[in-house]
Amino acid sequence: MASTSIAADMGQLKETKMKVFFQDYSGGPNPTIVEVTGQPNELLNFKKFGAMFCTDDPITEKFEVSSAQIARGQGLYVTSALDGSNTHVLVSIVFTNEEYKGSTLEIQGSSAQFERVREVAVVGGTGKFRLARGYATFETVHYDAELRYAVIECNLVVLHY
Template structure:
């Protein structure tokens, strides 16, 4: 009986040791990037729409419980004509009674050659009235498997007449 237990434990240790060595072979990488969201909250080509309540054409970002769906183009430069590298697809929910916070669930879906098909998953509370808002990067796919990190959002400009906002997003992630 003792020999069988010894053989079993030896096999288990050998198996787990090899599994650990496999994990050690993965190289942890850090990537920092700055991208630009082009957010159109009105007009015929809107990339953000409210999916709850009556809006009469005007979005109410500070109304508690308001839910928005987004599919913003993301470019490598701040100009609208800059090369599009991704889409920001997901939802926002105004989650504070006073409208100060929005819960963000966004997938950055890369369409450029370098990261095509990869995603970064962003989630967290975004303080709407702050100049810079920070949320967590909670995962990713493709080139960003097992991603963890953070992203900051800063609205660089907003044109009330055209309902266009330019948002700078700085992303720092660790991934394998």
């Protein structure tokens, strides 16, 4: 059995900081988040204990929905606090842009969903983000109740090889 230093095999530890925007549609003909435990065409109930949501949000490099799409935010949210204050987040950022195509960042943890800024751990990654660790902050920077559309700013700080 051969043993080598991970640092020697993987190269130098790098830090990557980036800001991305989740384009979140909970209504209309093509929603990107649905309540798995709810009824079709119902308003989402994020406060209900045990509510589970599946998401596949486009992620853009700028606030505007028309800006370049760089990834998809795919995963689950589960309202995990009896009083509805926390959601457990399990989301993969699956990169589709040329620079990071095929790479992922794995986000997991408890999110105080009604706080202005929510912080969740980055617990892993693949491709260019192999062995990633760090954190992500989420802030809803725009919400249109009529369209049921939100823009969520995500700031990532990630250490990886």
